Amino acid sequence: MKKILALLLALAMLLGFAACGGNTEDETTTTTTAAEEVTDEAPVEESTEAASDDVSAEDPSAEDPSAAEESTEAESTLPAIEKAPETTAEILALYNKTINDAYAAKVGFNKERYTDNETLNAGFLLKTFGDLVYSFMGIGAENKYTMDVAKGEWESDVPHHYLRKSTLTEADLTGAKCTENNGKYTIVLNVKPGTSKASKSESWTKAPIDKCGICVGDLDKSYFDHKTAPVIYAAVGQVVSGAVIEESYNNAVVKAEIDAATGHLITLTVEFDINVVIDTAGGGNATGSAHVFYKNFKY
Numbered sequence: 001m002k003k004i005l006a007l008l009l010a011l012a013m014l015l016g017f018a019a020c021g022g023n024t025e026d027e028t029t030t031t032t033t034a035a036e037e038v039t040d041e042a043p044v045e046e047s048t049e050a051a052s053d054d055v056s057a058e059d060p061s062a063e064d065p066s067a068a069e070e071s072t073e074a075e076s077t078l079p080a081i082e083k084a085p086e087t088t089a090e091i092l093a094l095y096n097k098t099i100n101d102a103y104a105a106k107v108g109f110n111k112e113r114y115t116d117n118e119t120l121n122a123g124f125l126l127k128t129f130g131d132l133v134y135s136f137m138g139i140g141a142e143n144k145y146t147m148d149v150a151k152g153e154w155e156s157d158v159p160h161h162y163l164r165k166s167t168l169t170e171a172d173l174t175g176a177k178c179t180e181n182n183g184k185y186t187i188v189l190n191v192k193p194g195t196s197k198a199s200k201s202e203s204w205t206k207a208p209i210d211k212c213g214i215c216v217g218d219l220d221k222s223y224f225d226h227k228t229a230p231v232i233y234a235a236v237g238q239v240v241s242g243a244v245i246e247e248s249y250n251n252a253v254v255k256a257e258i259d260a261a262t263g264h265l266i267t268l269t270v271e272f273d274i275n276v277v278i279d280t281a282g283g284g285n286a287t288g289s290a291h292v293f294y295k296n297f298k299y
Contacts, residue, residue, distance in 0.1 A: 084180040091176040092168060095187050098258050099166035099213040102265050108151035108298030111162060111215075113225055114144040115274070118288040139288045145222060151298040162223065163294070164213050172208035183260050191252040191272075198233035199244040205230060209252045214270050214292055225270065225292045232276060244279040249290075268294040 085091045118139045135143050149162050168189070175190035194207030203218070205228045210216040214225035220234035229247040236243050252272035259266055270292040277285040 084178050084185055086178070088170055088173065088176040091178045091187055092170060092173070092189070094178070094185070094258070095189065095254075095256055096166045096168060098256060098263060098265055099163075099268075101263065102297065102299075103163050103165050103213070105299055106152045106154050107163070107265070108149055108153075108296075109163070109294050110146070110148050110296045112144070112146045112293045112295075113291065114141065115139040115288040115290045116141075117273075118286065120286050121284045139286065147223065160221075160223065162215050164215060166213040167211045168208065169211075172211060180260065184266060185258045185260055187254075187256045187258065189254040189256075191254060193248065193250040193252070195246070195248045196229035197244070197246050198229040198237075200237065200241060203230045203233070207249070209249060209254075209270065209272055212254045212270060213268065226272075226290070227274070227276075229276075236278065243283070246277040246279065247274065249274045262299075264299050265294070265297045267297075 085094050147162065154161055168191070172192055173189055174192055175188075177188045179186050189212070191212065192208050194205075194209055196205035196207060197203070205218070207216075207226065207228060210226055210228070216224050216226050216228070218228070218230045218234070220231055224231055226249070227247070229245040232247065233243065233245045236245060249272045252270070255267075255269040257266040257268075258264070271290065273287070273289050275285060275287045277283070
């Protein structure tokens, strides 16, 4: 009996070991299957990559840094003005905006003004005070005016502002043209003639050229670019109180060069022919061609 019991116990133990071995194989199989299932889900990562490829296709800069640089550079060099204006209204709108932006920025610049081609029909007054009258009118090389103005450092008194706002309208012009070349726009405006008169009893000015942005006023100031009758009378009237000054100009042309990429002024040129009549005993008249140049603008 003992031998039989021992044999049965040994058999039971063998069966138990066999069962354990079978479970290990099942667990191994189960683990392997789970790993295979996870591996089968790997295409999720491929889907993400595919989405990234789609983004790159829509935005080249997302994949190629150089493309981003090229895109940024292209945007930074887009012209402020898409195309040259064609109609008088469009040309005038661009001109006025450019001048007024420069005025608002209190730009720095260099200004030069001189009057040449002078003639003098002298009576007694002009023979006696000819040099003085020429000085009032800015005529002659000795009366050439130059000024360097630093950005933002304009004089606080209004008459000394070296640049004015432009208020030109189509009614002030006889012609307007704009051309584009080498990254700049060149605007040429033909401005209507004007007149002015001043005496002890009256003073008035009808001068469209004064609205283009040049420095003008009614006082006796050397930095005024257009010497109107009231300006001349402010000086001559101190010598001859009974004088009557009549001034007129014609052939006025305004030329502005504008940077197409920034909209900034490059140069501003204003030219016109003037005639001044001093109506008094021994009076006469003087004529000349005025030239005003603004350049080296600093924004």
